[in-house]
Amino acid sequence: MSLDQLYQQIILDHSKARHGSGLAATDAPAGAATGQSHQLNPVCGDEVTLRLAVQDGKVVQVAWDGAGCSISMASASVLSELADGMTVAELHQVIESFREVLRSRGKVQADPELLGDAAAFEGVARYAARVKCAMISWVAAEDALNQAA
Amino acid sequence: MAVVSTPATLERALPAMDNAEVLRIRNDFPVLNQLVNGQPLVYLDSGATSQNPVSVIEAEQEFYEQRNAAVHRGAHHLAVEATEVFEDARQTIADFIGAGYEETIWTSNATEGLNLISYALSNAALWAAQGRGDRGLRELALGPGDEIVVTEMEHHANLIPWQELAFRTGATLRHIPIDDDGSLRMDAAASVIGPRTKVLAFTHASNVLGIINPVQELTALGRAAGALVVLDACQSAPHLPLNVKKLDVDFAVLSGHKMLAPTGIGVLYGRQELLDILPPFLTGGSMITTVTMERAEYLPAPQRFEAGTQRISQAVALAAAANYLTETGLDRIHAWESELGQRMVVGLEAIPGVRVLGPAAGRERIGLAAFDVEGVHAHDVGQFLDSRGIAVRVGHHCAQPLHRRLGLTATTRASAYLYNTTDDVDRFLEAVAGVRAYFRA
Numbered sequence: 001m002s003l004d005q006l007y008q009q010i011i012l013d014h015s016k017a018r019h020g021s022g023l024a025a026t027d028a029p030a031g032a033a034t035g036q037s038h039q040l041n042p043v044c045g046d047e048v049t050l051r052l053a054v055q056d057g058k059v060v061q062v063a064w065d066g067a068g069c070s071i072s073m074a075s076a077s078v079l080s081e082l083a084d085g086m087t088v089a090e091l092h093q094v095i096e097s098f099r100e101v102l103r104s105r106g107k108v109q110a111d112p113e114l115l116g117d118a119a120a121f122e123g124v125a126r127y128a129a130r131v132k133c134a135m136i137s138w139v140a141a142e143d144a145l146n147q148a149a
Numbered sequence: 150m151a152v153v154s155t156p157a158t159l160e161r162a163l164p165a166m167d168n169a170e171v172l173r174i175r176n177d178f179p180v181l182n183q184l185v186n187g188q189p190l191v192y193l194d195s196g197a198t199s200q201n202p203v204s205v206i207e208a209e210q211e212f213y214e215q216r217n218a219a220v221h222r223g224a225h226h227l228a229v230e231a232t233e234v235f236e237d238a239r240q241t242i243a244d245f246i247g248a249g250y251e252e253t254i255w256t257s258n259a260t261e262g263l264n265l266i267s268y269a270l271s272n273a274a275l276w277a278a279q280g281r282g283d284r285g286l287r288e289l290a291l292g293p294g295d296e297i298v299v300t301e302m303e304h305h306a307n308l309i310p311w312q313e314l315a316f317r318t319g320a321t322l323r324h325i326p327i328d329d330d331g332s333l334r335m336d337a338a339a340s341v342i343g344p345r346t347k348v349l350a351f352t353h354a355s356n357v358l359g360i361i362n363p364v365q366e367l368t369a370l371g372r373a374a375g376a377l378v379v380l381d382a383c384q385s386a387p388h389l390p391l392n393v394k395k396l397d398v399d400f401a402v403l404s405g406h407k408m409l410a411p412t413g414i415g416v417l418y419g420r421q422e423l424l425d426i427l428p429p430f431l432t433g434g435s436m437i438t439t440v441t442m443e444r445a446e447y448l449p450a451p452q453r454f455e456a457g458t459q460r461i462s463q464a465v466a467l468a469a470a471a472n473y474l475t476e477t478g479l480d481r482i483h484a485w486e487s488e489l490g491q492r493m494v495v496g497l498e499a500i501p502g503v504r505v506l507g508p509a510a511g512r513e514r515i516g517l518a519a520f521d522v523e524g525v526h527a528h529d530v531g532q533f534l535d536s537r538g539i540a541v542r543v544g545h546h547c548a549q550p551l552h553r554r555l556g557l558t559a560t561t562r563a564s565a566y567l568y569n570t571t572d573d574v575d576r577f578l579e580a581v582a583g584v585r586a587y588f589r590a
Contacts, residue, residue, distance in 0.1 A: 003536040003587075007529075012589065044528045044544050045558035067558065069526035070588060133528065 006127060007070065010078075010120040015070035020080025023065040028053045032060055035147025037140040041132050046072040050140035052083070054148040059083050059091055062141070069133050071124060076137035078117045083141065088149040094118070095142050102131050163478055166485035168570045174477070175568050177202040188538030191573045196356055196517050196564030197542045198406045199387065201470075205409055208469035212462045220461055221435060221452075235461050238468035239451070242416055245471040246382075246401065247392030252424065254417040254451045255459055259383045260306040262402030262417035263350075265430040265454060266379060267310040270348070271317045272428035285426040289347075289377075293319035296345040298376070300325045300333055300362075301554055302355045305547040307381045311350055320347065327554065331358035331507040338370060346376040353385035357548050357562065358507030359490055359514035361385070364396050372397070377423070383407055387474070387566070388515055389483040393418045405463065409470035414463035417454070424450035431456040474567075482567045486516030489565040489574055493518040496578035502585050506555060517564035519546065522581070524590025527559040533587055534561075537580045 028034045032053035040047050046068030053061040062080035066073060083091050098118055101110045106126040110119035124134045175181050178200045183190050192200065212234065218227035220235045243253040256262040270291060276282045277290035291297070297311045301324050315322040325338045333351075342349060349371035354361050364380065371378040380401040385391055387408030393401045400423075405414035419427075429436060429447055433456040438446045447453050474482065494510045497503050502523035508514045522530050531543035542562045545552045552558060563577055584590075 003533065006532065007587075016589065044526075046528075047558075069528035071528075127532070130528070130532070 005123045006130070008120045008123065010117050011074040012070065014074035014077040014117070017077055018073055019077040020062050020064055021066065021073075021077070023049060023051055023063040026061070026063040028063075029055065029060050031055060033148045035144035035149075037143035037147070039136050039140045039143075041068070041072075041136055044069065044133070046133055046136055048072065048076055048137045048140050050076065050080075050137055050144055052141060052144035052148055054088060054145070057087055057149075059086050059088070059145075064137065064140070066137070068136070069130075071121075071130055071133040072136050075118075075121060075134045078120075079137050079141055082116050082118055088145060091141070091145060095138050095145075098138055099135065101125055102134055163481060166477075166481050166567070168572070171485070171568060171570045175570075177204065177473075178568050179203065181568060185538040185540070186536050191539040191569075191576050193563040193565060193569065193573065193577055194540045194542050195387075195407070195566035195569075196384065196546075196562060198412070199409050199566055200568065201409055201411065201466075202473050204473055205411070205466050205469045209411060209462045209466040212465045217462070219458055231461060234465050235459070238464045241468035241471050242464075245391075245475065246386065246403070246416070246418055247394045248401075248418045249421060251450050252418055252421050254419065254424075254454045255464055256402070256415040256417050257413055257460070258406070258415035259381060259402040259404040260415075262400075262415055263306055263310045263379070263381070265417055266400050266402075266419075267314040268430040269427040269454075270377075271314055272430070273426075274318045276428050282426070282428070285422075286428070289423070289426060291318040291320040291347050294345060295320040295347040296343075297322050297348040297350070298325065298342055298346050299323075300351045301327045302331065302333070302358060302360070302548065302551045303350075303352055304356055304381065304383070305549070306383075307350055307352055307379075308550070311348070314348075321345075325351070327551075329555075330509065331355065331360050331555075333362060333367075335363065335366060338367065342367075342370045342374050342376065344374060346371065346374040348379060349374070349376045350379035350381070352381040352383070353391075354388070354515050355507065355551075356384050356517075357519045357546050357551055357560070359517045359519070360507050361389075361513055361515065364398070368397050384515065384517075388479075388486055390479040399423055405467040405470065408467075409473055410467040411463050414460050414467045416467075419450065419454075421450070424453065429453050429456065433457050435459075477567060483515075485567065486565055486569075487514070488516075489569055489571065490514045490516040490518060492571060492574045493563055493565075493578070496574065497581065500578070500582050502590065503581065506557075506560060516566070516569075517562060519560045519562040520581075521557055521560050522584050522590070525584055525588045527561045529588055530561040530581070530584050533584050534577070534580050537576070539577050539580055541577070 032055040036051040038049045048066035050064040110122040112119040216230045218231040220232040274290040277287045378398045380398040382401045382403045386403040401418040406412040436456045504521045506519045527543040
């Protein structure tokens with residue numbers, strides 16, 4: 001597998017764009033229930049703090065701050081775009097599907113219908129050392145979602 | 150006519166190492182001869198773990214094929230042979246580091262060696278509190294008001310055991326700070342180390358900075374304060390001539406797998422007088438004289454600190470590794486690796502956006518370089534290099550406080566050994582030069 005299959009264009013783009021980053025400078029929408037989670041990968045120092053706001057059963061905002069490799073930062077960016085507007089149940093389903101693909105060592109293909117841009121992380125599953133990088137913001141989102149919903 | 154050998158011809162210095170010799174050396178290391186991601190492997194991660202020459206692999210295999218038995222027990226032939234090669238290995242390692250035979254203790258690795266010292270010291274405090282042991286032991290007992298001194302550049306293995314020893318005994322942990330270039334602030338060392346200092350622990354060579362610390366100056370400060378001096382020789386013993394007696398330290402530790410031996414074997418050196426006084430760390434079989442249902446008497450060192458069945462084949466393999474290094478010549482290896490280290494730093498400093506940690510080009514360093522690439526996380530750098538067949542380490546290298554001090558969370562580290570050529574370094578440099586463009590940094 002080539003490096004370009006791991007670092008797909010979408011991933012490199014998102015690692016620069018960092019949609020949803022700037023937690024400290026963003027207020028949660030008034031009246032929304034929120035949950036916040038901090039996750040750390042002690043191996044490489046990747047760190048993400050993610051806050052998720054839920055109103056009327058829907059995710060209305062994902063905001064995060066983080067530092068880490070391009071995979072972890074791109075993954076948080078993709079997640080915050082994707083999750084915005086989803087119902088709580090939908091986001092749970094997407095997180096579950098993402099986790100299944102990432103932990104499959106390349107055996108389970110990503111469903112682009114369900115995962116959207118996050119399907120680009122399919123190649124990461126073949127690099128065992130990088131799976132945690134892709135998962136870190138998703139673990140934070142799941143934790144935050146459980147607090148908020 | 151008799152041929153008279155003069156000492157000069159017997160000790161004739163071998164010429165300096167060069168690429169031609171390294172290419173011959175590489176034939177002894179089968180693992181290096183492979184393609185990774187379609188390209189010949191460039192292994193620059195020996196600071197994490199080194200590769201094994203055939204002689205080491207065969208020494209371990211031969212032990213299992215011909216001599217395997219438990220040592221120091223049993224009257225049968227194999228038990229005697231196993232004990233012989235096991236103790237011969239101890240003598241080889243003792244000679245390798247300039248220690249006495251009884252002062253050379255097997256451990257699993259340097260981490261265990263440092264934990265052994267720290268637990269033996271807190272056991273000394275416990276014994277002393279209950280009136281067990283003699284006056285010598287009471288002098289080793291730490292308590293509130295006493296201080297343990299380390300440096301800001303330590304590997305976690307030479308930091309956390311001391312944090313925990315301070316916690317267990319009520320002593321205070323202090324540290325010698327570093328300058329921006331990584332060198333120890335010796336002015337500060339002179340004030341941090343004082344009459345309260347009971348233990349001074351520091352690394353000989355930094356696994357991140359590549360810097361060689363001024364052991365003699367530090368030891369002199371420790372001696373003047375009456376402190377025990379503990380040397381982490383993990384990154385020095387494999388790469389340069391080491392003599393614990395000449396360095397005048399009280400304890401030293403090393404890991405076998407960083408010096409051409411298998412994992413699971415390490416060495417602790419301790420000064421005889423101290424080892425005879427210190428309580429054991431692990432207790433059990435093989436380290437006792439008399440045992441009743443109530444209590445036990447312990448053997449002197451080294452057995453005192455070697456409870457349970459030992460890592461026999463690994464010890465034999467470590468001796469083979471030491472022989473390999475001695476035959477090649479540690480002074481020659483050190484010179485060659487210094488050359489590779491300089492080549493790395495000169496090359497890295499010339500790449501825009503790359504910041505090398507530790508001493509600048511031209512100043513002394515061992516054969517490793519850790520660096521930051523602006524705008525690209527170390528993990529991505531490592532992945533990029535791997536795609537070109539180059540193995541390096543990424544992360545904080547078990548030195549979080551050091552990285553924090555330098556304003557970083559993770560770096561990339563290339564570390565060479567006697568089997569690396571200048572071509573390896575050049576391929577590495579060429580790859581690093583392409584990193585920022587790939588990640589559009």
